[in-house]
Amino acid sequence: MATTRDYYEVLGVARGAEEAEIKRAFRGLARELHPDVSEAPDAQERFREVVEAYEVLSKRETRELYDRFGHTGLRGGGFTPTQFDFGSLNDLFAAFFGDDLFGVGARAARSRGADLGVQIEIELVEAAGGTKREVPFPVAVTCVTCGGRGAAPGSSPVTCETCGGSGRLQRVSRSAFGEFVRSQTCPACRGAGQQIQDPCPDCNGDGRTVEERKLEVEIPPGIHDGQQIRISGEGHAGGGGARAGDVYVEVRVKSDPRFVREGNDIFATVDLTITDAALGATVTVPTLDGETELEFPPGTQAGEIRLLRGRGMPVLQGFGRGDQRVLVKVAVPRRLTDEQRRLLEQFASSTDDETYSADEGFFEKLKSAFH
Numbered sequence: 323m324a325t326t327r328d329y330y331e332v333l334g335v336a337r338g339a340e341e342a343e344i345k346r347a348f349r350g351l352a353r354e355l356h357p358d359v360s361e362a363p364d365a366q367e368r369f370r371e372v373v374e375a376y377e378v379l380s381k382r383e384t385r386e387l388y389d390r391f392g393h394t395g396l397r398g399g400g401f402t403p404t405q406f407d408f409g410s411l412n413d414l415f416a417a418f419f420g421d422d423l424f425g426v427g428a429r430a431a432r433s434r435g436a437d438l439g440v441q442i443e444i445e446l447v448e449a450a451g452g453t454k455r456e457v458p459f460p461v462a463v464t465c466v467t468c469g470g471r472g473a474a475p476g477s478s479p480v481t482c483e484t485c486g487g488s489g490r491l492q493r494v495s496r497s498a499f500g501e502f503v504r505s506q507t508c509p510a511c512r513g514a515g516q517q518i519q520d521p522c523p524d525c526n527g528d529g530r531t532v533e534e535r536k537l538e539v540e541i542p543p544g545i546h547d548g549q550q551i552r553i554s555g556e557g558h559a560g561g562g563g564a565r566a567g568d569v570y571v572e573v574r575v576k577s578d579p580r581f582v583r584e585g586n587d588i589f590a591t592v593d594l595t596i597t598d599a600a601l602g603a604t605v606t607v608p609t610l611d612g613e614t615e616l617e618f619p620p621g622t623q624a625g626e627i628r629l630l631r632g633r634g635m636p637v638l639q640g641f642g643r644g645d646q647r648v649l650v651k652v653a654v655p656r657r658l659t660d661e662q663r664r665l666l667e668q669f670a671s672s673t674d675d676e677t678y679s680a681d682e683g684f685f686e687k688l689k690s691a692f693h
């Protein structure tokens with residue numbers, strides 16, 4: 323998801339900052355926040371934010387758009403932040419800088435496994451009570467045959483000839499200002515320092531195979547449509563024994579025809595006939611906890627709202643519940659027999675102003691139902 327924070331603030335630079343300054347700030351923050359390096363729980367989120375900010379501010383067109391119109395201008399101009407998984411971060415830096423950021427210590431082949439997304443759908447009532455779901459998904463796991471090394475059993479990977487096993491190449495360029503050394507991930511072995519001549523038949527030398535896995539996912543009460551649950555370390559296996567990625571379970575909450583949800587509050591309607599409304603009636607209405615009986619006094623009006631405090635959705639990771647509001651609708655007969663028409667006409671001729679005059683408290687009651 324795209325951040326709403328100010329991009330300059332995210333990178334900690336001034337609005338008029340030079341290109342080089344923006345680049346420097348990004349490198350510094352990226353080194354500090356990279357999820358392979360940082361232990362901070364929000365590192366991943368902040369990292370994405372920093373990458374997004376850099377993506378926008380490092381390009382003239384997007385930076386101009388952002389300077390003039392802010393986030394809205396960017397979205398309007400069709401900008402969406404790059405979606406990436408953390409398994410390919412080295413590639414990301416290679417794309418930005420033409421080298422990788424972490425030097426020999428974090429070789430591409432030892433990068434963390436990729437994250438994985440799955441989607442599940444639950445009923446609104448399940449979202450209210452919380453539920454469990456068994457979620458199947460295909461995941462890359464370390465190959466059993468070769469133990470993740472990628473070489474066929476009985477053979478071994480050989481040292482990469484291109485980089486001599488270091489996983490990196492250095493390019494030196496000379497100019498009037500001196501020598502510049504640029505270090506780059508070795509393209510032949512993609513940073514592993516080794517090459518596989520006789521690949522494992524089960525994984526084709528990748529060191530990973532795909533397996534169908536099931537996870538029991540606990541969905542907390544009060545979850546909102548579209549929210550994600552992160553399950554740490556259950557994603558794709560990392561290369562060379564590095565840590566696995568995470569699984570993101572996106573929860574879609576189906577709409578329930580009986581209810582409208584607004585935040586933690588629930589709305590429902592109840593249909594009374596004109597005689598129920600006039601004479602009073604006990605009617606069954608749906609709530610998230612099942613059906614309940616509501617008593618409506620004689621003279622109940624269309625548009626009245628009954629407040630059921632604490633009968634809405636639970637507050638996610640909090641306390642208490644929202645409210646349920648029940649809107650009264652009054653059904654007017656659509657077809658009358660001659661007899662019914664005669665009775666209604668007789669009734670109509672017997673009414674006077676008093677029959678329909680409101681109680682003094684009526685509007686007060688109506689107002690209080692809204693909060």
Ligand SMILES: [Zn+2]
Nearest residue numbers: 465468522525
């Ligand atoms: Zn294998």
Ligand SMILES: [Zn+2]
Nearest residue numbers: 482485508511
């Ligand atoms: Zn190499």
